[in-house]
Amino acid sequence: MGKVVLVTGVSRDLGRTFARSLAGDPGVDRVIGVDVVPPRGDVGDVSFIRADIRNPVIAKVIAKEDVDTVVHMSVIATPGTAGGRNTMKELNVIGTMQLLAACQRATSLQHLVVKSTTTVYGASNRDPAMFTEDMQPRRAPRSGYAKDVAEIESYVRGFARRRPDVRVTTLRCANVLGPAVVSPLTSYLRLPVVPTVIGYDARLQVLHEQDLYGVLQHAVREEVAGTFNVAGDGILMLSQALRRLQRPTVPMPGLAIGRLGNVLRQARVADFSPEQLSFLTYGRGVDTTRMRTQLGFEPTMTTAEAFADFATTLTPTGGRAERVLATLSQALPDPDEPVLEAVAGAEGAELAAGPRAVPAHGAPGGAEHG
Numbered sequence: 001m002g003k004v005v006l007v008t009g010v011s012r013d014l015g016r017t018f019a020r021s022l023a024g025d026p027g028v029d030r031v032i033g034v035d036v037v038p039p040r041g042d043v044g045d046v047s048f049i050r051a052d053i054r055n056p057v058i059a060k061v062i063a064k065e066d067v068d069t070v071v072h073m074s075v076i077a078t079p080g081t082a083g084g085r086n087t088m089k090e091l092n093v094i095g096t097m098q099l100l101a102a103c104q105r106a107t108s109l110q111h112l113v114v115k116s117t118t119t120v121y122g123a124s125n126r127d128p129a130m131f132t133e134d135m136q137p138r139r140a141p142r143s144g145y146a147k148d149v150a151e152i153e154s155y156v157r158g159f160a161r162r163r164p165d166v167r168v169t170t171l172r173c174a175n176v177l178g179p180a181v182v183s184p185l186t187s188y189l190r191l192p193v194v195p196t197v198i199g200y201d202a203r204l205q206v207l208h209e210q211d212l213y214g215v216l217q218h219a220v221r222e223e224v225a226g227t228f229n230v231a232g233d234g235i236l237m238l239s240q241a242l243r244r245l246q247r248p249t250v251p252m253p254g255l256a257i258g259r260l261g262n263v264l265r266q267a268r269v270a271d272f273s274p275e276q277l278s279f280l281t282y283g284r285g286v287d288t289t290r291m292r293t294q295l296g297f298e299p300t301m302t303t304a305e306a307f308a309d310f311a312t313t314l315t316p317t318g319g320r321a322e323r324v325l326a327t328l329s330q331a332l333p334d335p336d337e338p339v340l341e342a343v344a345g346a347e348g349a350e351l352a353a354g355p356r357a358v359p360a361h362g363a364p365g366g367a368e369h370g
Contacts, residue, residue, distance in 0.1 A: 002029035005220060006067045008053055008099065009074030010043065011035035013180060018073065018213045020044040027221055032065055034058065035074065053095040059102035062109070069111040069220055070103055072096065075152065077117075077145050078184055078271045085144075092148040093155075100159045103166070111167045113219045114156050118174050118229060118286050120149045123202075123278040130287040133172070133227045146275045153227075167225040171215060174231035174286060177306045178209030179313040184271040188280070189310070191270060192317040194242055195260060198251040202238040202283030205231045208306040211299040218297045228295045229286040233302040238283065241307050246316035254281060 005022060009015035010033030023031040023045040033039065033046045034053065051061055053074060062070070074095060076088050103109050121127070122137035141147040153170060160168040175185045185206075188194065207215075207230055215230050242249055252260070254277065261272020291297055301309065 002027050003069050003220065004028075004030045004032070004065060004067050005069045005071060006032045006034060006062060006065065007046075007071045007073060008034050009072075010039050010046065010048065011037045012073075013041070013182070014176070014209070014212065015073040016041055016043055016046075017180075017209075018071075018216055019046045021213050022071075022217055022220065025217060025221065030065075032061070032067065034061065053099045054090060056098060056102070058099060059105055062102050062106045066108050067106065068108050069113070070099070070109065071113045071115070071216060071220065072099060073115045073216075074099075075115065075117075075149065077119075078273070088145075089148060092145075093151050096152045096155055100155055104159060104163055109163075109166055111169070111220070111223055112156075112159070113169045113171065113216065114152070115216065116153055116170050116172045117149055118172050118205075118231065118284060119146050119275060119279075120153060120172060121284060121286070122146060122275070123282045123284050125282055127282060127284065130285045131229070132287045133229055133290055141275065144273050144275050167223050169219045169223075169225055170227040171219060172227065172229050172286070173212060173215070174205050174207045174229075174284075176209050176212050177206040177310050179310060181209050181310075184273070184276050186310070187270040188272075188276075189241075189245060189247065190314065191247070194247045194249050195252050195257050196238060196242075196249045197254045197257060197277075197281045200281045202280050203235050203285050204238055204241055204283055204303065205235045205285050206303050206306050207231050207299065208301040208309065211301060214300065215291075215295075215297050219295070222296060224295050226290070226294060228291045228297075229288050230291055230297070230299075231286050231288055231303070232299045232306055233288075234304055235283075235285050236303055236307060238280065244304075244307055245311050245314055247314075248317060 005028055007015060007019040007022070010019050016033070016039040019031050019033045020043055022028055031046045033043060033048045034051050036050070036052045038048060038050065049061055051058055075092050103112060118131070120137065121131045121135070122139050122141055124139045126138040128135065141150055156168060156170060176183060177186065211232065258272065258277055261270070261277065264270045265272060
């Protein structure tokens, strides 16, 4: 008999797309999507139930549907999409608490998968080159999304202690990048002119959206308990990434970018929360050894390949010098044509035309020298 999986957060594109792909897994009998509003797109064979995970009614849904696996994806990174910071904290923290309380009472539950984020490590000038799963942030988050994620993970660890019979898999995913992804990072990279923090060049390590769906499905199928960093191979510096995306940059002091971020956030163009500004200043790298050796998952795209795929959807706003050079190179002769052959051809044409008459000194038509 196959699994019965409940997926939270299916009203957003990542949750909806994952639930739809999971429904096609031969090892899964049913997929139940839960959210406060219906999904905007096609959900395929997913059964949607309109329910708020902040409400204890979610326990009735789990019991009635005989759910054995829960995938928690209902964690919001930006307050703008939630209606404000207070609502965002309620959805993230209070919603997770109610969901875990429902899972604790569910006798049918066997596996819990939580999509977390590497944002839990923070970003500062004291960070190590690579964070392992056992490391703590050098500066504990005091507010925002990072603090929500830290609280969520602490509640998940408490649930694992209370229900040792349930396998708990926590996936700390790097920033997700892809043509269809809408997030604080992708909104920043889509700006026609990108502000950067003067004097800093952040380290970027990302996860392609297809690999996000892949690792979630792999976690549901393989049932490996533990906490795992999930990211593509390699790191790009922010300056390298922006050149590859052909985005012009404007170096600015961090304080000025913070003020600009307030304007862009109010205009709903891009989000520049304090943790986002820290990330764009210092960046972050994570060690993914445990992902390969214990979880048994291998991303299909590196960080560089994820940026290349994301670039296919962008209209270049920079790189004018590169485009001019490319135009000039097309107008130049083919470099594969041997130069000697071209010269020999020109000399042969002159011989075929015969000798040219050279005017004598002082003869009419000649140049006067004197």
